[in-house]
Amino acid sequence: MIQVLVVDDEALVREGFSHILNAADDIKVVGAVPGADAVRAVRELRPDIVLLDIRMPDVDGLTVLADIRRFQEPPVVAMLTTFDTDEYVTAALRSGAAGFLLKDTDPEQLPQLVRALARGGPVLSSKVARTVVDGYLDAGARDPSAVRLTARLTERERDVLVLVAEGLANTDIGDRLHLSTGTVKGHVSAVLNKLEVSSRVQAVLIAERAGLLAPSKEEDAG
Incomplete structure (x- = not known):
């Protein structure tokens, strides 16, 4: 059973993701909390996957990511974003985020993406991959x-x-x-x-x- 923690300051988002993921036989949402409670929830619930909002009013998602990455055995963290372009994407990827998901990801795809994260694969929503990742990599030019x-x-x-x-x-x-x-x-x-x-x-x-x-x-x- 893949154990997931959803971190978002919007209750509707937390409830929506929880409902979709709990419908899968092999996925269980062990917690759904606002950003201020994220680090404590990771420590207490020990999830396999954390879906973490990158923009929250009470705490910076990048700060939460950095705190989680300091755990001795940190969970896999994928960032959630509303926009298919976000200035925080580069920083999050360099800080160890395992991927990016748009909040309007197709509900049928969401469990598959969580399974991919659990297998250790990188996960990037197609829009993010094209408009953000390819953009900041300056596609076509070798570094x-x-x-x-x-x-x-x-x-x-x-x-x-x-x-x-x-x-x-x-x-x-x-x-x-x-x-x-x-x-x-x-x-x-x-x-x-x-x-x-x-x-x-x-x-x-x-x-x-x-x-x-x-x-x-x-x-x-x-």
């Missing part, structure tokens, strides 16, 4: 610092990183590359260490900036 970082990776580690970018869990990566799950975990840890990041999303962003990921069809056409 020299990212190229230098990815040059540290072995060929196998690059293969693993590309599959992480596809959102695959360790078991799925192992099946694809004919490796044990333990071996994949070792490769993922090595990738994060060599890229000097703390989350899969951050690693994927560096891979994107370094030009390791397959270009889109639009880029192919150009």
Whole structure:
């Protein structure tokens, strides 16, 4: 059972997300609290996943994210936002957020996205990925610092990183590359260490900036 904590200052949002997720057989919302109660709730409820509003009137979502990331075994945190562009996205990804979800995400997709987070995959709502992430990465231009970082990776580690970018869990990566799950975990840890990041999303962003990921069809056409 995937245990989820919803953090948002709007009661309607908390209730809506709780209702949708609790309808799934494998997901349980263990708490739904405003931002001021987030850190205490994480400490007491020990959720697997935290869905955290990035903009709250009583406390900054980035501050809450930083506090949660200081836990010895922090849960996976995905940020919630109302807008498909948000100036806080870059800071949140660099601070260890595992993804971004729009609050108007299709209810049918929401449980799937939570499952992807639980598997360790990076999760970015399509609108966020296109209008925010691609934008701040300056798509089409390779970042020299990212190229230098990815040059540290072995060929196998690059293969693993590309599959992480596809959102695959360790078991799925192992099946694809004919490796044990333990071996994949070792490769993922090595990738994060060599890229000097703390989350899969951050690693994927560096891979994107370094030009390791397959270009889109639009880029192919150009």
